[in-house]
Amino acid sequence: MFTALKNIGQYFMMLRRVFSIPEKRTIFYKQIILEIEKIGINSLGIVLIISLFVGAVVTIQTAFNLSSPFLPKYLIGLATRDSLILEFSPTMICLILAGKVGSNIASEIGSMRVTEQIDALEIMGVNSANFLILPKIIAAMFFFPFLVIISMGIGMFGGWLGSISVDVTTADFLYGLKYEFNPFYITYALTKTVVFAFIITSVSSFYGYFTKGGALEVGVSSTKAVVYSSVVLLIFNFILTQLLLA
C-alpha cells in the first residue's frame, strides 16, 4: 500500500517536470515528429491487420448468433459497427498499443537511465523528463485518434468481407452500418482514445524513467509498464463510459 502511494506521488511529481516549457522549441518539434513516426506510423501495420481480421470475425460471430429468420440481416452490420466504434477500436486497439508502444517506451527510457544517458542530459542542464517524455505524450495523443479512426474503417471493411462468407448481402450490411448512426459514438471513442494515449505513454515513461539497475531491471520495467498501463486503461474505460454514456 505504501509503495503504491509512493509510486503515485512519484508519478505526479514526474508529470510536474514533464509539463514544463521546453528548452528549445525547434528541437522539441523535431522530437515530436520523430515520436509520431516511432509511436504512431510504425504502429499502423499491426492496427490494420488486427482491425481487418477482428472486423471479419465480429461479423461472422454476430451472423452466427443472429440466425433467427425473424431478425433482419442488416442487424449484423449494425452490431459490427457498434462493436467496432464503441469498444474494439478505442479500447482493444489501445490495449494492443499499450503492449507495443508501452514496452517500447519503457525499455527505451529504462535503457537510457541505466546507461547514464539521462544523467548526461541532466548534467547538460536539460530537463530530461520534459525532453524525453512530453514529445511521446503529445505524439500519442495526436496520432492515436487517427489510428483508431483507421481501425474503425478497416474493421468495417473486414466486416464486409466476413459478411460475404455468411451470405449477408452488401446492401444489407451497408444499411446496417448506416442504420440509426449516432455521431456521439465517435466523440465518445475519440475522447477515450486521447485519455488512453496519455495513460499509455505517461505510465510507461514513468516505469522507464525510474528504472534502477541493469538490463534485467529494464525488462522488469517494461513488463510493469504494459501491465499497469493496461490496468489503468481498463479502469478509465469504465469511468469514461459511465461519464459519457450512462
Add this chain to the structure above:
Amino acid sequence: MITVESINKHFGENHVLKDMSFAFEPGKTNLIIGESGSGKTTLLKVMIGLYESDSGVVKYDDRNFTEMHFKARKNLRKEVGMLFQGGALFDYMSVQENIIFPLNMFAEKSEEENLERVNFCLNRVNLENTNSLLPSELSGGMKKRVAIARAIALNPKYLLCDEPNSGLDPKTSILIDNLIQEITQEYNITTIINSHDMNSVMEIGDKIAFIHQGKIWWSGSKDDLISCENKELNDFVFASKLFKRLRKKF
C-alpha cells in the same frame, strides 16, 4: 575552485560519505582514488547534484551549489562537462548529433558555427571524419573520446570524469588520460577524475585524494604518494607486484 564541506551521504544503513571535506585545485587535474565501493562515484554525483547529500555543502567558486534552486543549478551545470564511465552517448544519435546536441540546446549560434565547433572538438580528440558514425559502431576508446568531445563542446569551466579509462587497454587508457590532461591545461579547466588505475595517477595526477572508509584519508601530489608511509594508502597503491617492485627501486 570546487570545494566540498562536511558531506555526508547514506544509502539506507550504509554510510558512504562521512563528513567529507576537500578543496579541488583550480586549473589542475585532481584525482580521486580509492577501492571499488569506497564512494568515489557517489562523491562525484553529489558534487553535480545527481545525488542529494544528507548534509554538507558543495561550492563552485564560492557559489553554494547545494542550496541553489533547480533553475540556478541548471545554469551552473552548463559550466560543467561530465565524462561517464560508459560514455553515456545517446544511442540513437550519430557522433555529430551527440556533440552538436548541447550546442543546439544552449549556444546561441548558427548551425554552421555549431558544426564548425563539432569538427574542432572531434579534431581535438583525434576523431576526424567520424561524424556520421553511430555509438554502436565505435570502439570503447572512441566512445570515450566522443564523450570528451561532447563534454568540452560548450567550453566548460569544470570537467568531471568518472573512471574515464575503465575497460580500456593500457595504451588507450594513457591516450585518454593524456587527452584529458592536455585539455585541462589548454583551457584552464578544473578537472576531477575518479580512478582506481594507478597508471593514470602517476601519469596525470596533479593533486590526489585517497578515499578510504568514506573519508578523505590522504591527499597530496604524486611525488608525495610514492614516498608516503600511510599504510592504507600503500596497501591500495602498491597492491600489484609491479608497483611493489617499483617502490623498492625508488
